[in-house]
Amino acid sequence: MFPSARVINSSIAAGGADGFMPNVETLAMLDPDVVVQWGDRGDDIVAPLRNAGMHTALMRYGTEQFARDSLTLMGEIAGKPDKARRLIAWREAVATEIAAKAAAMPDKRRLKVVYLQRASTGLVVAGANTYSDYYIRLVGGVNAAAELSGALAINAEQLAQWAPDVILLNGFEEQLTPRRIYDDPLLSGAKAAMERRVYKMPIGGYRWDPPSHENPLAWMWLAQLLYPDLFRYDLRKEIEESYQIVYGYRPSLSDIDSVLRLSVNGDARGYDRFTAVAPTPGHAP
Structure with missing residues (x-):
């Protein structure tokens, strides 16, 4: 969508222990009107900007309200x-519609879902008080890891004990695919693996699993993935229309295939519904 982004000088992030320490000298050469920095990672990454006299805006991260504030x-x-107000109104409309339908769902229908925040080496699961927990519950699912709080490391035995109906793989580990679960001697015995219900989260202008401006699409995707009889979105149309508004860009059919990760999710249970277009009322912002 924005090819020139590839040549932006990334050395403004000097690194540090967590990769978020600003390189003030490089930033000063850019003469920015404002610098946006994380506001929840301590003052060490903010003080150098403030001391250099730069106008600095701080963003907080991790909840739906913080996403709207950003x-x-x-x-x-x-x-x-x-x-911005239009995008927030879009979030509100989609969340309200999904929540209303999910609230009427009987408990016995609610599927158990696990989101693996890391899975390439070791397993890190998103428990309660995480953004993944928020949208799993929003669409009517049950976070199988809700007995834990935050993101915590677990072992394969714990995952098998939870017996999730669905496993969601993060979009941060680019090489991670459902094969990681299907080919593992222990994890392949999990209910979700045996029923071919392991899905890698989509990625568009940004990843769909953390808080971002594309989250309403992620909610529609997950709602339809879990309960296709209850949620009938034309997700491909939703992507096409919303990207034109958010980015000023009309995605091609292959673009949408890539966003939905058809190459790795295509053989999973029920994923063929995202390859066909079935017109429904639009929900684009």
């Missing part, structure tokens, strides 16, 4: 507050 902040910085 949209408001960026709308103000970009001089497009109306667009």
Whole structure:
């Protein structure tokens, strides 16, 4: 969508222990009007900007409210507050519609879901008080790891004991695919693996699993994935229409295939519903 982004100098992030320490000298050469920095990782990564006299805006991360606050902040910085309000209204409309349908679902229908925040080497699961927990519950699922709080390491035996109906793989580990679960001697015996219900989270302009401006698409995707008889979205149309509004870009059919990761999810149970278009009312912002 924005090929020129590939040549942006990334050395403004000098690194440090967590990779978020700013390189003030490089930033000063850019003469920015404002610098956006994480506001929840301590003052060590903020003080150098403040001491250099740079106007610094801080973003918090990890909840739905923080995601909406960040949209408001960026709308103000970009001089497009109306667009930010439109994107927030889109979130509210989709979340409200999904929550209303999910609330009426009997408990016996609710599927157990696990989101693996890391899985390439070792397993890290998203428990309660995580953003993954929020949207699993939003669409009517049960977070099988809700007995834990935050993101915690687990072993294969614990995952098997939870017997999740569905396993979601993170979008951060790019080489991670459902084969990691299907080919593992222990994990392949999990209910979700035996029923071919392991899915890698989609990725569009940004990943769909953490808080971002594309989350309504992720909610629709997961709702339809878990309960296709209850949620009948034309997700491909939703992607096409929302990307034109969010990015000013009309994705091709192959673009949408890539967003939905058909190459790795295509043989999973029920995923063929995302290859066909069935017109329904639109939900684009």
